[in-house]
Amino acid sequence: MTDYMPRPEHKFSFGLWTVGNRGRDPFGDAVRPTLRPVDAVKLLAEAGAWGVNLHDNDLIPIDATAAERDRIVREFREACEANSMTVPMATVNLFYDPVFRDGAFTANDPQVRAFAVQKTMRAMDIGVELGARIFVLWGGREGTETDACRRPDQAIKWLREALNYLCRYSIEQGYDYKFALEAKPNEPRADIYMPTTGAYLAFIETLDRPEMVGVNPEVAHEHMAGLNMMHSVAQAWEAGKLFHIDLNDQIPGRYDQDLRFGSANPKAAFWLVKFLEDVGYSGPRHFDAHAYRTEDYEGVKDFARGCMRTYLILKEKATRWNADSEIKSLLAEIGEISASGSAYNKDQPATLLARDFDRAALASKGLQYERLDQLTVDILLGVR
C-alpha cells in the first residue's frame, strides 16, 4: 500500500460544500462558478472519494417546492449510484439564512426555534432518503455578540429541548440516526455556545437519549481554541462518542481556515491519524475543508486528492512508527515501568498511606522523550 491511492475501505468523504465552495469570503466575492451537486459527485468520484455529505440547502434551494425537492433528491441519488458514491452523513444549514441571525435552536424568538427544528426534521428526511445514518449538527449561529441578549443557561435549555425533540423524531420515524454534534468557539458569532468538543460531551449526558448522540470534532475548530485535536478526539473516543470526524487544518488563533488536511501542521495531523488508526476508528474520514481561492476546479480536485493522499501517507507512517524497533524499545522501557505493579488501586487507603516513595530517585531518571520525539520527526520526514 505505497501508492497512497484512496480506496472505498478508507471511507474518505467530502461535503458538497467543500469541493463546491466558491471562494467567497468576508472581503471577497466568489471566484469559481457554481458547481452543480451532480458534478460535485463526479469530481469526487474521479478524485477517489468514497462518500459525499450534504446540508439540505447544498442540494435543495431553501424555497424549493415539494416536487422540485423530490426531483432533486432523486437525481442526486442516481448520480451517487452512477458514481458508486455513498452518502454516510447528512446535516442541516441553520446559519446561512438571515432568519438565523440570532441563533436557530437558541434564538430568542420561539418562531425561529420552531422553524429551525422543522427545517432539521426535513433535512433528516432527505438524509434518510439518501442512505445517511449519521446526522451532524453544527450550531454556527448559536451564540452571541453581547451577553445582554440572553442568559447562556437559557440557551442550553433550548438546545437540549431541540436535541430531545429531534431524537424523538428519529425514533418515531424509525430513522436509526446517530447525531454528531460539532463544536466551535467563535465565528461567525463573537462567541458560540458549546465552544469545544468537551462542552458537547458534557451536554450530551444531560439529554433524554444520550446514547443516540455523540460528537463530530473538527481539527480547525479545536485548533481555533488552541487545543490539541488528538486529545479532544481521544476523550470522545474513550467515552464511546466519536460518531464522526471533520478533517482539515488550521493555524491556532485565527479565523476558520479550513485548509487541506495536514497542510498547516503535518505533525499534529500525524498524531491524529495515528490515534484513529491505532484505536480502530471505523467511521468516515470526512474532509471539511476547501481549496484556496487561487484555484479553478482542477485545483479543487488537486485539493481533494491532497487531503486523502496526506492521510494515507501519515497512516503508513503510523504503521512504521509502531513497528520501529528503537521506538518499541523506548516504549517498552516506559512500559516496563508501567507494568511494575498495579500502582495503587488494589491497595486499601491505609496500605497506600503507609507506602514510602523515594521522590529523588523517581525524579532523576531521564525519560528519553526528546529522543522519542526526534524519532517521530525522522519518521514523519521520511528519513527513517
Place this chain on the structure above:
Amino acid sequence: MTDYMPRPEHKFSFGLWTVGNRGRDPFGDAVRPTLRPVDAVKLLAEAGAWGVNLHDNDLIPIDATAAERDRIVREFREACEANSMTVPMATVNLFYDPVFRDGAFTANDPQVRAFAVQKTMRAMDIGVELGARIFVLWGGREGTETDACRRPDQAIKWLREALNYLCRYSIEQGYDYKFALEAKPNEPRADIYMPTTGAYLAFIETLDRPEMVGVNPEVAHEHMAGLNMMHSVAQAWEAGKLFHIDLNDQIPGRYDQDLRFGSANPKAAFWLVKFLEDVGYSGPRHFDAHAYRTEDYEGVKDFARGCMRTYLILKEKATRWNADSEIKSLLAEIGEISASGSAYNKDQPATLLARDFDRAALASKGLQYERLDQLTVDILLGVR
C-alpha cells in the same frame, strides 16, 4: 452598600499562594521575601477577606515530619481563628516537585501515580483538620510535550482511577468533601489533558460517584483557550456542577497572567459577576491571582483589596442593570416574543412539520442588541 467594602457574607477568599506569591517567573527571580502563612492570614484579614485556601505545601514543607506537620497545622488553625478567617477549600500541589515532571495521576511510572494519590489523601486530611469542605484538583502536570510518550485515552483512564479512589477515600473517612476539578489548556505542559471546563464536565459523568465531583472554572484558564468564561460557568451551573470558582483576569492567547480580578477586561468580568449574582451562586468567590512583581507587601494588600472592590462595584452594576427601565423594556420586547407560544415542544412532529413560517418577516425585525450593549457600557462606565 456603596462603600464597596468586603464583608463575610461576600465569601471572598484567597489562596495562601496568591498573596504569598513572591514574583518568581520563568525569566526572573523572586522579588518579595517569604511571607509566612500566619502573616498571610493577617494580611488577608486586614484586607477584608473571609477565607483562605491552601495547597498542602503552601503550609507544610514537603519533607516535614509528622510532628512538624501537626504543629504547623495547629498554629495555622489558631491564626485563622484569631483572625476570624475560614478555610473553605484545600488542594494539593502535584506540580512543583520534580517527581511530577511527567504528570501526577497520569504519569507513566506507577510509583509516581501512587505517590500522587497518597499525597492527595494527606492533603485531604489537612483540609479536613482546617474545616475545608471543598477539595480542588488542578492537574497542572497532567499533559505532554510530545504525544509519543503515552496515549491520551490511557491518561484519562488513570485520571479516572485516581478520582474514583479519592472519592472512596473521602467517603470511607467520613470527610464529606466535594471535589472541584480545574481545567487549563497548557502551561506548564505544552498541552494539558482536560483543557477546558467542558472537558472536565464530560469526564465527571464517567466517574463512579459523579455527584461528589464538580468543577472550579478559572477566568485565566478559559481565556487562555479564547473562551467566554461566563458561558463556561453557565454550563457548569446549569449542570449543577459549579462547586468553586477562581476569579482573576487574563488577556486571551498569552501565558497564564493571573491578573487582579477585572483589571484586564472589566466588561467580561461584569458579565461573570452578573451571572453569579443572578443565579444565586452561594459558594466562595475565590481570587486566584497575584500582585505584579513591582509590588512590596503593601502593594500585595492593594492587589487583594482591588480584587474584592472591583467585584463589589460590578455586583452593584449588575443590580443597576437589572433595574434599568430601558433595559427592562428592551428585554420585555424580546421576552414578549419569547412568550408568544411555547415554541414547538408540545407539537407532534406532524403538527410542527405542517406549520408555515414567514422567514423574511422573522428576519427583518431589528433586535436592538447594539442599543442593549451600549446601555451596558454606559452602566459599566458609570454614566447611567
Place this chain on the structure above:
Amino acid sequence: MTDYMPRPEHKFSFGLWTVGNRGRDPFGDAVRPTLRPVDAVKLLAEAGAWGVNLHDNDLIPIDATAAERDRIVREFREACEANSMTVPMATVNLFYDPVFRDGAFTANDPQVRAFAVQKTMRAMDIGVELGARIFVLWGGREGTETDACRRPDQAIKWLREALNYLCRYSIEQGYDYKFALEAKPNEPRADIYMPTTGAYLAFIETLDRPEMVGVNPEVAHEHMAGLNMMHSVAQAWEAGKLFHIDLNDQIPGRYDQDLRFGSANPKAAFWLVKFLEDVGYSGPRHFDAHAYRTEDYEGVKDFARGCMRTYLILKEKATRWNADSEIKSLLAEIGEISASGSAYNKDQPATLLARDFDRAALASKGLQYERLDQLTVDILLGVR
C-alpha cells in the same frame, strides 16, 4: 462637556462600508438591504458624525462608465455638502474582485499588479475630487496560503514599487496626499505580508519618499496579533507617522470582529483614547466597525452613536485621570525618581562604569502600580 454628544471638532468619521455593511459573513447571507451612499451620509449626519470615508467601489461600481462615475461623484459631493459632512480620507478596494485573489500590488501576474496600481490612481482621483487629503492602503490580499507561490522578499519589492509609483503620481498630479498604510496579520489570507503596524513603519523607511507615508493602525488588527494597540500607536506617533487611525474593538486571537468601539474591552480603549488625547493627535477619529447582524438600520445608527459616545466618555475619564490628586501624587513619586539626575547619558563611559549601584535597595521599593491600576479601574467604572 458631559452630554457626550459628538461635535465637528471631535473629527469622528465612518467609512461608507461601515454603516453600509449588510452583514454578509463567511457563513451567512446579507441581512440588511443595500444602503445607498447618499443615505449613508444622511444616517451619519443624523448620528452626529463629522466625516465619511470611502473605497472607490463603495461609491462607484467597478464597471461604471466614466459618465456614470462623474455623476455619482457629483451627487455624492452634493449630499456631503448638504449634510455638512467632510471626506477626510479615501481608499481603494483591492480585495473584493476575484482578479485580486493572488494579491494586488504583490500578485505574481504583472497584469494584476499594473491593474491594481491603475485602480488605485483612479481612486486617488476620486478622493481628491471629494476633498480627501489622506489615502489609506490596506493590502488585504497581499499574502499567501502557501509560501510555495513566491518569496516574501520579492513581494516586499513589488509593494515598494507600487508605493513609490503612487507617491510619484500624487506629486505629479499636485495631489498633496499623505498615504496611511494599514497592517493586518491574517484574514482573508492565511498570512498577510506586513502583519503589524511595526512592519509597515519599517517598510516606510525604505521608500523613495518616506515623508509622504505613514500608518493607519486598527485596533482589531493589532489585537488579532495579540498586541497592545496603544503601544503600536505610540511607536507610530513617536516616529511622526500616525497619519490616520481605525477605531473598533476585537477579542484577541479571533476572526476580524470589527465590533463597536470600546465594546469588547473598554479598558484597552481607555488607554488608547487617553494616549490620543494626551499627545494631541489632531487627525480624524475613524471608526472602522460595523453593526451586529441582528440590527436593522435603526440599530446601525445606535451602533454609530455608541462608537462616538464611548469615545467621549473615555475622553472625559482621561481628563479626570490626569486631574486625580492621588494619581498625580503617585506619578509624582515616580516622577521624582525619574527626575533625580539625568540617568547616564551625560556620563562618559568610564564614569558610568565607575558608578556603584545598590541593586538590593533599588529592587526593594514598592512601586504601587497595583494601586495606580485600581485607581484607573475606579475612574473607568465611574466610582471615583
Place this chain on the structure above:
Amino acid sequence: MTDYMPRPEHKFSFGLWTVGNRGRDPFGDAVRPTLRPVDAVKLLAEAGAWGVNLHDNDLIPIDATAAERDRIVREFREACEANSMTVPMATVNLFYDPVFRDGAFTANDPQVRAFAVQKTMRAMDIGVELGARIFVLWGGREGTETDACRRPDQAIKWLREALNYLCRYSIEQGYDYKFALEAKPNEPRADIYMPTTGAYLAFIETLDRPEMVGVNPEVAHEHMAGLNMMHSVAQAWEAGKLFHIDLNDQIPGRYDQDLRFGSANPKAAFWLVKFLEDVGYSGPRHFDAHAYRTEDYEGVKDFARGCMRTYLILKEKATRWNADSEIKSLLAEIGEISASGSAYNKDQPATLLARDFDRAALASKGLQYERLDQLTVDILLGVR
C-alpha cells in the same frame, strides 16, 4: 550530505542557557543539577555544535569580584579552545535580577536605567574577550502590566538613548560589534514594548547609527504573536538587517515554549530553512530552545542533536524542492506570467491609466497553488 551530521560550516550555535536550562518553570522547581559552563561546552562539542553564546550571568555570577570574573572568563575561553568551540555572540541578562522588575533601559528609575547600561557595557567587554562580534539585546522586562506607569513613547525614547549610548561605547572601544535586537510580544511582562521584529526594524531607523543595529528574530516569539516567522525574517533580510537568528519552535497563542527546532510545526520550519539557505544567510544558526523537563543531560544532548539534525534534513529537502522538475515547471508557468512585460513601472501615469485590463480573464486561470503545496508536503514527508 545525507548523514545529517553537524559540521562547523553549518555554524550551529547554542546558548549556555539552553543546554544549561535546569527546567525551572512558573509552577515547578529545577529538575536537573547545575551544568557548569565548561561542561556545557563539552556537551555541545560532543553533540557537534560549532558555537556557544552566553549572557554575562550564564558565565559570571552577578556578584563576582573582578578577579573571579577574569578567572572565569579565562577558564571558559580555554574550554572553548580545547573543544574548538567559537563564541559568535554575547548578550546581557537584564531580566533575572529583581532590580529589573520595572524594566531595564526603560525603567522609571534613572538609577536602574544607568545600571542596565553599565551592566550591558561590561557584558560587551566579556563578549569581546571571548571573540564575539554580535551582541544580542532582548528586552524581556521592557514593558508593563498596567499602562498607568509610564507613557510608551517615553519608554521608546529611553530605549533609543540606551542603544545610542551602547553604539557609541562599541565604537569608542573599537569593539566592532553588530547589535541584534530581539522582539517578543509578552511574557514575562503582560505587554513588552517592541513586540515584533517589524517594530524593531522601524525603531532601528531612528537611531544615531542604524547601520550598527539589526535584528535577531526568534521563531517562538513571532509565533506567540501568531505571525509567519519566515515573513518576518524575509523583511529583515530584505532590509539588510538579519544579523542573527534564534531557532526553536512554538505553537501559536501560548506561553513561550522554546521547543526543539522543527518539533512543533515542521512545515513552518521548512519554509524558514529554505529561505535562509536560498538567500545565502551566512550568520550563525543559533538554537534558543531547551530540553523537556523529563530529560536528564543525555536527553539534553538528544535535544541539541535533534535541533541540528532537523535543520539539516530540512536543508536537504529545500535543495530537493528547488530541483524538483514538476515544481520548477509550475514555478516557470508563474514565472512566465511574471516575465511578460515589466508590469507598470516604466509607464508614465497617463500610459498606465490608458491601459485596458480584462479582469475576468485575469481572474479565471487556476494558479495550481494547491498542487504546489501538496508537492511540498510530499517532499517534506519524504515520499517524493
